[in-house]
Amino acid sequence: MSTKLFSPYVPRPVTLVEKTPLSDFVTRFTFEQDNGKPLAHKPGQFVNLSIYGIGEAPFSISSPPRRTNITFEIAVRRIGAVTGAMHALEPGAKVGIRGPYGSSFPVMKFVGKDVLIVAGGLGYIPLRSLLFYQLRHRDEFGRIVLMVGTRDPKERIFVDEIADLAKSGEVEVMETVDMPDSTWKGNVGVITTLLPKIDLDPGNTYVAMVGPPIMYRFVIAECRKKGIASEQIFVSLERKMKCGLGKCGHCQINELNTCIDGPVFCYTDIEAYQEAI
Amino acid sequence: MTTYTVYKEQLPGLFEKWSKQYALHVPARLREGFYDLVPWRKDLEIAWDYDVAYNSPKRFVMPPHEALITYDRRTYEAKPVFGAPKQILFGVHPYDVKALNQLDQLMEGGSPDQNYIRRREATVVMAFEPLTVSPSGFWASVGASSVAHGFDLYWTKVGPASFTVEIGSAKGEELLAMGGALLPSTAGDKEGARRAKARILTKARKNALRYNWEETPRLLAKCWDSPLWRRYSQMCLACGSCNTVCPTCYCFDIREESDDKLETGTRYREWDGCMLESFAKVAGNHNFRPKAQDRYRHRYFRKGKYIYDKIGELGCVGCGRCVRACTAGIANPLKVFNELWEETAHEY
Numbered sequence: 001m002s003t004k005l006f007s008p009y010v011p012r013p014v015t016l017v018e019k020t021p022l023s024d025f026v027t028r029f030t031f032e033q034d035n036g037k038p039l040a041h042k043p044g045q046f047v048n049l050s051i052y053g054i055g056e057a058p059f060s061i062s063s064p065p066r067r068t069n070i071t072f073e074i075a076v077r078r079i080g081a082v083t084g085a086m087h088a089l090e091p092g093a094k095v096g097i098r099g100p101y102g103s104s105f106p107v108m109k110f111v112g113k114d115v116l117i118v119a120g121g122l123g124y125i126p127l128r129s130l131l132f133y134q135l136r137h138r139d140e141f142g143r144i145v146l147m148v149g150t151r152d153p154k155e156r157i158f159v160d161e162i163a164d165l166a167k168s169g170e171v172e173v174m175e176t177v178d179m180p181d182s183t184w185k186g187n188v189g190v191i192t193t194l195l196p197k198i199d200l201d202p203g204n205t206y207v208a209m210v211g212p213p214i215m216y217r218f219v220i221a222e223c224r225k226k227g228i229a230s231e232q233i234f235v236s237l238e239r240k241m242k243c244g245l246g247k248c249g250h251c252q253i254n255e256l257n258t259c260i261d262g263p264v265f266c267y268t269d270i271e272a273y274q275e276a277i
Numbered sequence: 278m279t280t281y282t283v284y285k286e287q288l289p290g291l292f293e294k295w296s297k298q299y300a301l302h303v304p305a306r307l308r309e310g311f312y313d314l315v316p317w318r319k320d321l322e323i324a325w326d327y328d329v330a331y332n333s334p335k336r337f338v339m340p341p342h343e344a345l346i347t348y349d350r351r352t353y354e355a356k357p358v359f360g361a362p363k364q365i366l367f368g369v370h371p372y373d374v375k376a377l378n379q380l381d382q383l384m385e386g387g388s389p390d391q392n393y394i395r396r397r398e399a400t401v402v403m404a405f406e407p408l409t410v411s412p413s414g415f416w417a418s419v420g421a422s423s424v425a426h427g428f429d430l431y432w433t434k435v436g437p438a439s440f441t442v443e444i445g446s447a448k449g450e451e452l453l454a455m456g457g458a459l460l461p462s463t464a465g466d467k468e469g470a471r472r473a474k475a476r477i478l479t480k481a482r483k484n485a486l487r488y489n490w491e492e493t494p495r496l497l498a499k500c501w502d503s504p505l506w507r508r509y510s511q512m513c514l515a516c517g518s519c520n521t522v523c524p525t526c527y528c529f530d531i532r533e534e535s536d537d538k539l540e541t542g543t544r545y546r547e548w549d550g551c552m553l554e555s556f557a558k559v560a561g562n563h564n565f566r567p568k569a570q571d572r573y574r575h576r577y578f579r580k581g582k583y584i585y586d587k588i589g590e591l592g593c594v595g596c597g598r599c600v601r602a603c604t605a606g607i608a609n610p611l612k613v614f615n616e617l618w619e620e621t622a623h624e625y
Contacts, residue, residue: 007357007391009345009531009544034353052348052355053535053542057560080560094353213563240559242531245388249528249551252575255583260387274501275565275575 008245011050011096016089017071022157026122027087028062028075031095039072041065042104043130044236044264047074048244049082050096051089057082058241058259060126060210061100064133075125075157101244103264105130105234110206114142118219120149120191120211124158126236127210131171138170145172145198149191149211152179174198191215195222202227210236216277220267233267237276278443280462280470281453285438291456292317295365299401302337304330304368314366323368325434328411329596333524334366334373335380338396344545345392345531351540358543361395365452368405368432371424372416372594376524377402378427382588383527392546401448404428406473410481413597415611417481419490421594423474435469443470487615490591494582499624500617501574509613510573512605513552519576519599519608520550525584525592528556551576577613 018030033039039047041061050056057080063073078087089095107130115134119127134141146165150156156177166173174194176187187194191211207223209216216235223233239251239258251258254273256265270276283291295301302314304327312327314334344358369377377397384393404424416422429449433441441462444450453459462470488496520526530549535542549556552572557565566572584592599608 007346007359008388009392010355010357011346011348012355013353050348050355050544052350052353052544053533053539055533056531056544077561083560096348096353096355213565238559239565240557243529245390247384247388247390247527247529248531248546248549250530250549250556252557252579252583254578255586 008098009243011048011056011098013094014097016091016093016095018091019089022075023155025079025155026075026077026157028073029086029089030063030071030073031097033070033072034094036070038066038068038070039100041072041100041129043107043133044104044126045100045102046126046241046244046263047072047097047099048101048241049074049086050098051082051085052096054085055082056096056098056242058101058244060129060236060263062125062128064129064131064136075122077122098244102259103262105208105236105264106266107133110134111140112142114145114201114205116145116147116200116205116207116223118147118149118191118207118209118211120209120215120219121151121155122157123210123212123215123236124148124162125210127208128158130208131165135170142204143172144170145174145200147191147194148173148175149194149215150175150177153177153181153184172198190218192218192222195219195226200226200228202229205232207233208236209234213238220277230268230271231266235265235267235270235277236263237265237270238263279450280441280443280467281459282435282462282466283432283440283442283453283456283460285440287456289319291453292367293319294455295452298363300362300364302364302366304405307331314368317367325368326408327368328407328409329370329414329598330373331522331598331601333522333596333598334369334377335524335527337364337366338377338380338400339384339393339527339529339548341548342545343392343547344543346544347541348533348544349541350535355544357391359392359395361399363399365401365403367403369402369428370407370416370596371404372414372421372596373524374402374404374424374427375421375590376594376596378424379525379584379588379590379592379594380527381427383584401452402428402445403449404431404445406431406433406470407477407481408434410477410484411597411601413484413600413609414481414595415484415486415597416595417478418485418611419591419593419595421591422478422481433470433473435466435473439466441466441470484597484611486611486618488618492618493591493614494585496614496617496621497578497582499621503617503620505613505616505620506570506574506577509607510569512607513569513573514605515552515554515569515572516604517550517553518602518604520552521548522598522602524594524596524598525580526550551579573607577610580610581614
């Protein structure tokens with residue numbers, strides 16, 4: 001009987017150790033697992049985070065997998081009940097988590113290849129997990145190109161980190177904003193406008209992209225135009241994930257459950273699904 | 278398969294004994310044309326000829342509101358909550374047994390849902406061969422007129438005061454034996470049961486799909502862009518009644534409630550429905566199925582294709598509850614599937 005006391009719905013406690021504002025609305029949260037173990041996630045996976053009395057919501061893990069370190073990071077936009085309550089937390093506070101859940105970016109496939117990372121809006125948050133994993137094993141990959149698109153300069157996140165990446169020479173960084181202000185000196189236009197500006201070796205390039213729903217169709221079309229095959233394109237899709245176990249039905253894309261079949265999908269596997277992109 | 282014959286006069290004694298150990302639910306008439314499984318009591322008249330229980334039996338294994346965990350906001354400890362009352366569902370029609378079997382597969386598969394599993398394990402299902410078919414039922418044409426498993430006992434009325442009872446499990450046999458020595462059915466009684474089934478099937482086939490139900494997923498695969506979805510869904514009130522009464526709809530939301538000191542609380546699941554406007558809406562108000570048409574089509578695809586692709590059965594058992602529950606008169610799997618079939622008939 002005792003083994004049956006297990007329930008996948010029970011979260012475990014983690015403690016907030018650091019809280020860093022990234023923009024007016026977005027904050028990075030660093031948590032430490034109370035069980036003293038690393039989270040053991042893969043890039044692209046998510047956790048369901050609970051603030052008791054408020055609710056539970058899914059968040060992508062933003063930090064790369066760590067072998068011994070028991071901390072992990074997520075970055076969150078203040079937009080609803082759970083994210084609002086999270087922003088009111090101070091270091092030392094506890095929250096509950098379940099997971100990590102879901103599919104991940106197939107980093108082993110990327111080994112020896114060039115990788116184009118396309119981050120629209122908050123898409124950089126989950127992609128950061130992949131990017132920093134690759135940087136830890138930098139010589140195992142070819143070129144790493146990072147494209148970042150933001151609505152306006154004020155909403156840019158991880159600004160210093162991205163600037164440092166560009167300076168490091170390890171990542172080719174291209175940035176754009178849709179609506180520039182007087183401070184902005186860089187590219188202007190939606191993220192798709194960056195693709196024609198770069199030469200890629202289509203047969204040797206894998207793409208990982210995360211962004212707002214509207215973005216995928218256009219960026220995928222640009223990638224295809226460049227000759228990158230569907231099998232080389234990986235997307236992470238957002239849906240209303242509730243249970244994280246493939247049961248509650250909210251996150252379905254046609255017959256797929258985003259929480260267990262995704263959130264990371266190879267474009268080939270979802271091309272035929274009308275509800276996907 | 279062992280079959281025994283049981284006489285009506287034995288029933289009050291059996292029910293009495295069972296009800297001491299189990300919550301016993303039996304079919305009864307609520308008012309003209311409305312039946313349901315209700316708690317048994319001595320003076321209750323059993324509605325042997327009920328056509329369909331207006332509320333499906335899924336509520337016994339997956340209640341509309343079910344606690345999953347309790348939490349403590351001070352320590353952030355959480356504990357699982359399992360409720361699993363011992364219950365007997367007597368008189369469940371085969372299409373509803375089939376629906377339960379389907380829930381079993383979906384809830385036990387993948388990441389096993391312990392809350393469901395425990396409730397199901399504590400539930401005894403006593404199936405009953407229907408004597409009447411509801412005007413909206415079409416179960417005989419979707420492969421839901423008989424079940425090979427999923428019941429502990431299967432009752433068939435073979436005479437004015439006699440039943441054959443097929444044993445489906447050791448638990449069922451044990452419960453039946455509480456009435457005294459078991460009387461193996463004669464060949465004549467077994468033949469009576471076969472005739473009873475044939476009789477009801479003849480009636481049930483009056484409402485039928487115009488094609489073999491196994492074609493449904495292939496049919497739907499061609500019909501994503503059919504004008505039918507819009508034609509029907511324009512009247513959808515997005516009330517979720519079809520989801521609520523459906524014996525195979527099991528989507529749920531997860532919510533929680535704290536005590537008045539905000540120290541401890543309970544997280545529970547609650548039935549949800551894909552026809553409700555907010556079902557696929559995420560934070561920031563992006564709705565992945567904003568139109569009634571999207572939601573309506575999704576439900577029929579789930580019943581006719583997605584579930585089939587997963588477990589090889591239709592997600593619709595043809596009970597016809599949604600047909601009756603829909604105030605706009607648009608929920609009707611039989612009509613929808615038949616019309617799609619006609620629409621695409623020239624393609625075959």
